[in-house]
Amino acid sequence: MATPLSPTTKGAKARTNWVTMEDVAIRAQVSKITVSRVLRAPEKVRAETRERVLAAVRDLGYVPDDAAGALTTRSSKIVAALISTLEGSTFASTVDGLSRNLRAAGYQLLLATTDYSPEREAEILSMLLRQRPDGLVMTSSHHTADALALLKRAQIPVVELWELPPKPIDSSVGFSNFGAGKAMTGFLLDRGYRRPAFIGPRAGIDGRVKSRSEGYAAVVSERAAFPPRIITAPEAVTSLTDGGASGLVTALERWPDTDCVFCSSDSVALGAISEARRRNLRVPEDIAVAGYGDFDLAGNSGLELTTVRIAGTEIGERAAELILQRMQGERPQHKSIDVGFEVVPRASA
Amino acid sequence: MATPLSPTTKGAKARTNWVTMEDVAIRAQVSKITVSRVLRAPEKVRAETRERVLAAVRDLGYVPDDAAGALTTRSSKIVAALISTLEGSTFASTVDGLSRNLRAAGYQLLLATTDYSPEREAEILSMLLRQRPDGLVMTSSHHTADALALLKRAQIPVVELWELPPKPIDSSVGFSNFGAGKAMTGFLLDRGYRRPAFIGPRAGIDGRVKSRSEGYAAVVSERAAFPPRIITAPEAVTSLTDGGASGLVTALERWPDTDCVFCSSDSVALGAISEARRRNLRVPEDIAVAGYGDFDLAGNSGLELTTVRIAGTEIGERAAELILQRMQGERPQHKSIDVGFEVVPRASA
DNA sequence: ATTGACAATGTTACCGGTAACATTAAGAAA
């Protein structure tokens, strides 16, 4: 009995709520293309016409459909970001900087997290590519063959963040994790610690942590008289702070003369410090602790954590600049930007 | 002299790199629509044909263009998120949970941050809407008239996060900030503190903080014999921890008998504790400190911060569920989900 | 008056998918 749908009469379609460019055109008594010009190249339209169109845009509350436009312009105005994790605040400020600067240029950020899994990365990547992003940023360094194939076919600018891969896919903004590991280890030896150990999270979860530990190992091999001492938390431990606590225990069991631990992140360091306190070990007199990242609380919390400062926000901002240049077809001067790092000496080591 | 462009011959266009559905169709010797069916309703296609199409998809590495499809289906498979900030880790876990659950259902997350500015919010919103998201989540509570008008016209499900607005735009997932403020204040009075003050960040930056302070004020008015003591950091102070430090100083100057401060966030509490230590005040004997948020470090860092725990990840996950239901046209049982909160007593208060 | 150049605007086709309807083939029911 019910009429199936209002018959597709010319004048009475409107099965959607969105005001279209055609609606604007009719109201302003011009053609669609003129509306398009007013929005994208206003100088090509006579001032009077332009005003009429803009008034119609305002009156109707017209919001252009970028997805429709992208079909012909081949530019979605979307940048996709593949981030290892947002927990722990490591990458949060990078995403913030990225999103802010991209938006200023009219681009939007499509975000996905991989939980450090390269397999998931490939899968997520293919989902992201369905939106045809104009560019891609990613924090991971290790990619599956599938992922690389997808990236290659996509033919879009790619920026890898938070490290400077020896063989970048395309371009990168970061710093040398190896160098930072070396620098902190050297700093600790200079301070007079003789038996530093390295504490990381679950084995092999992250290439960057590996690089740091290699930096540590390089310096120890060169300047110290013992083999590198590297602890990774057992699979069962998921929290970074718990990993730090258990790592400290393991280190002291295995090598009782350990006088200093260099942790893969500030959160891990925090766990180590808590554990030290539980055992009535003084920091740094009985056991020194160094972290990595210089998160908010490293200096303010009474922790006085010696750590390595990374300019997370700057990485995001520079990445935005770089990828914007690349998307506009410019060939930037540098395909790799080194934002550096800084050893921050405080009281914990 | 140079040929302008390869003439648009039927067979030799390919001005883009992307494999299209038509390419797949040709290779599988079927029509486009059959390819479409294989991907979206496989049971409607004969097994043999289906295999041929899937093989072509694999061989060519076809990735569908969701933006093109959205034109007719009117579903972009995008959910937009307007987040106040990613710094400080408050909302990071919510975004993580949100993104994870949305992706599992084939939706992508388009992310933008507002820095707590309602004006920026409206502007950013109109940019986000250009991508025609199927749904929207937002952490802010206060919206400009422009923003509300845009939302209304967009006619998409909206979920407000981290609070339960008395007059929600659409639906919400959160908890009562007022209630949490009341609960913590009551807890502090029960513990025997007589003169609690409230320390917040810059005035009026965030409606949620305001609600908490009102909860505090309500309990103080009812149970204590003095007017509420609310400190807000001066405009110049940007960091939350600095605000906590300066807030403690102000509180003690203005009301020397203050024996306890309830801080608007854990970061603020951290600043207050640091300042107390600098002044050789014992926590909690000389001055007790309570926080809000229960971030990672509240319990693990030796801070032993008494605080209010909020299930940030759960908010994100539930929000994803809720908005997915709404986008699929279901009418969920509850338009508001209260995830609650929990006062976590530790040593600092 | 004619022509050319340019400014302002319009027409047509197409981007890559999908909805709606059309067609074809094969088997079941009459």
Added chain:
DNA sequence: TTTCTTAATGTTACCGGTAACATTGTCAAT
């Protein structure tokens, strides 16, 4: 055998924009 039904696949038009080319009007130069 004829007709109906259903399964499998195809055709056409359209979604909301933009590129490319076409048209019209205006004015200066010939």
